[in-house]
Amino acid sequence: xxxxxxxxxxxxxxxxxxxxxxxxxxxxxxxxxxxxxxxxxxxxxxxxxxxxxxxxxxxxxxxxxxxxxxxxxxxxxxxxxxxxxxxxxxxxxxxxxxxxxxxxxxxxxxxxxxxxxxxxxxxxxxxxxxxxxxxxxxxxxxxxxxxxxxxxxxxxxxxxxxxxxxxxxxxxxxxxxxxxxxxxxxxxxxxxxxxxxxxxxxxxxxxxxxxxxxxxxxxxxxxxxxxxxxxxxxxxxxxxxxxxxxxxxxxxxxxxxxxxxxxxxxxxxxxxxxxxxxxxxxxxxxxxxxxxxxxxxxxxxxxxxxxxxxxxxxxxxxxxxxxxxxxxxxxxxxxxxxxxxxxxxxxxxxxxxxxxxxxxxxxxxxxxxxxxxxxxxxxxxxxxxxxxxxxxxxxxxxxxxxxxxxxxxxxxxxxxxxxx
Numbered sequence: 165x166x167x168x169x170x171x172x173x174x175x176x177x178x179x180x181x182x183x184x185x186x187x188x189x190x191x192x193x194x195x196x197x198x199x200x201x202x203x204x205x206x207x208x209x210x211x212x213x214x215x216x217x218x219x220x221x222x223x224x225x226x227x228x229x230x231x232x233x234x235x236x237x238x239x240x241x242x243x244x245x246x247x248x249x250x251x252x253x254x255x256x257x258x259x260x261x262x263x264x265x266x267x268x269x270x271x272x273x274x275x276x277x278x279x280x281x282x283x284x285x286x287x288x289x290x291x292x293x294x295x296x297x298x299x300x301x302x303x304x305x306x307x308x309x310x311x312x313x314x315x316x317x318x319x320x321x322x323x324x325x326x327x328x329x330x331x332x333x334x335x336x337x338x339x340x341x342x343x344x345x346x347x348x349x350x351x352x353x354x355x356x357x358x359x360x361x362x363x364x365x366x367x368x369x370x371x372x373x374x375x376x377x378x379x380x381x382x383x384x385x386x387x388x389x390x391x392x393x394x395x396x397x398x399x400x401x402x403x404x405x406x407x408x409x410x411x412x413x414x415x416x417x418x419x420x421x422x423x424x425x426x427x428x429x430x431x432x433x434x435x436x437x438x439x440x441x442x443x444x445x446x447x448x449x450x451x452x453x454x455x456x457x458x459x460x461x462x463x464x465x466x467x468x469x470x471x472x473x474x475x476x477x478x479x480x481x482x483x484x485x486x487x488x489x490x491x492x493x494x495x496x497x498x499x500x501x502x503x504x505x506x507x508x509x510x511x512x513x514x515x516x517x518x519x520x521x522x523x524x525x526x527x528x529x530x531x532x533x534x535x536x537x538x539x540x541x542x543x544x545x546x547x548x549x550x551x552x553x554x555x556x557x558x559x560x561x562x563x564x565x566x567x568x569x570x571x572x573x574x575x576x577x578x579x580x581x582x583x584x
Contacts, residue, residue, distance in 0.1 A: 201438065202429045204385055204392045210425060212418040215470065217409050222467040223354035224406070224460070225556050231302060239560040245303065245543055245552060252300030255312035258293055263325035270337040280337070287341050288547060290320075294352035295551035301356050302555065310356035311363060317349055318366035321373035327380060333387050340396060346377055347403035348548035354406055355551075375411040378403050382419060393430070394439035395450060398423050398457035402549065405464040417468070420461055427458055427486075428478040435481070435489030436503060447504035448497070449512040451490050452519075458483065459521035460549050474528060487525065491533045520546040520553035527557050540567045 234246060264286060273280045294313060301309040320326070326345060329338040353370070360367065382400050386392035405420025407413070430438055440450035462483065465473045475482060492499040497506045512518050522538045525531065538544065542563060543554035550556070 201393060202426045207422050207426050210422055212421050215418050215421045216414045217412050217417050218468045220409055220412050221358040224351060224464045224467055227302060227355055230556060231305060237560045240564050241543055241566060242555060242560060245555040249299045249303035252309050253296060258316050259319055263320040263323035265323050265325050268329035268338040268342060270341045272337050284341055287345055290345055291348040291547040294349050295547050298352035298355040299552040299555060307359060310360050313352060313356050314360050314363050314366050317353060317370040321370040326377055331384060336391060339384060343381060343399050343403065344548040346381060347406060350374060350403050350406040350410060351550055354410055371411050374407050375413055378407045378416055390439060393426060395454045395457065398454055402457050402461045405461050409464065409468060421465055423461060424458065424473060424476060428476060428481050431481040431486060435485030441500060441503040444504055445507060445509045447500055448493050448508045455486055455490060456518060456521045456549060459524050463524050516541040516544050517546040520544045520550055523553040523557040539563050542566060
């Protein structure tokens with residue numbers, strides 16, 4: 165390892181983690197070759213004991229401070245979000261939805277997109293419902309929505325929902341689909357829990373359910389060739405972190421943290437995530453998709469007092485290298501080199517849900533490329549990975565009006581930055 169990189173690793177990486185990487189012979193292995201990626205057993209051997217849950221009510225943003233800021237805002241984008249969410253749903257109507265207790269089985273997306281969408285609709289409804297209740301609470305300050313979210317989740321907990329899903333290595337789609345339901349529930353609940361008075365029995369039951377569900381789900385290691393270690397691991401890590409915090413479970417929390425170390429270890433010198441950019445025409449999509457969950461997870465971890473996670477450096481690589489590479493390949497697919505074909509799929513650029521991570525990133529780093537991009541796609545919402553990101557994170561001074569020039573919007577944002 166070059167001396168400069170070794171010094172950087174010593175400076176940025178907690179000593180127990182560093183020792184584990186060195187003892188496994190892995191500290192010099194971060195590169196493009198998939199044979200050099202951090203394997204599941206090696207990842208599980210990392211000593212992350214320095215990480216522990218410190219603030220169970222910290223969530224992923226300062227809810228009280230944000231609500232105060234929103235009360236004073238005259239930003240038209242935020243006011244529109246507040247107006248739409250302040251009149252939230254009927255709790256009684258939401259409680260009429262039956263929890264999913266039958267065996268969940270979902271067809272693969274790429275072979276059967278229409279069948280996948282139809283089978284996934286009840287799962288998406290759950291994610292939208294919990295995210296909407298959290299957003300309505302932030303927008304209105306009305307405890308009705310916070311208490312409704314507790315009752316809604318408890319309804320599912322009483323039914324022991326989502327604990328039965330079909331899984332084998334050749335048919336993992338139900339496992340994939342339920343992972344986002346778990347972190348949708350966890351992140352929504354993290355927003356409201358400090359503000360719910362009473363309902364102790366319901367809260368205890370739903371927290372036990374979330375914890376057991378997270379462990380049940382995470383105990384499946386996934387396919388060694390991909391889902392053990394790629395974006396699906398980053399997704400599982402997100403519910404590991406947030407539910408680990410909510411239930412004061414250091415094991416789950418460290419599982420979430422391990423994804424950050426794994427991703428940075430695997431990152432190439434250019435900043436690519438190898439298992440993502442090896443996805444052919446969807447390489448650009450999956451580079452961004454990985455960032456969606458890694459950045460959101462980092463935000464949960466940082467709220468536990470580990471602000472340095474955003475600047476964690478392993479083998480000279482940081483999160484910022486991954487962001488830089490994304491914008492490089494958006495601007496010019498030739499930057500992918502031999503990883504993937506130049507004819508990249510850009511349909512994902514039409515769906516703002518994939519860019520909620522940028523709101524979090526901007527609050528910390530004020531990147532002009534991110535600012536230029538999110539200006540064209542706000543307001544941003546992701547039904548599972550954090551909900552109403554623009555409402556929760558955008559600075560009132562960042563942007564005052566939605567980008568309305570649809571022709572320019574299509575040209576500049578949705579067809580790829582390289583075609584501006």
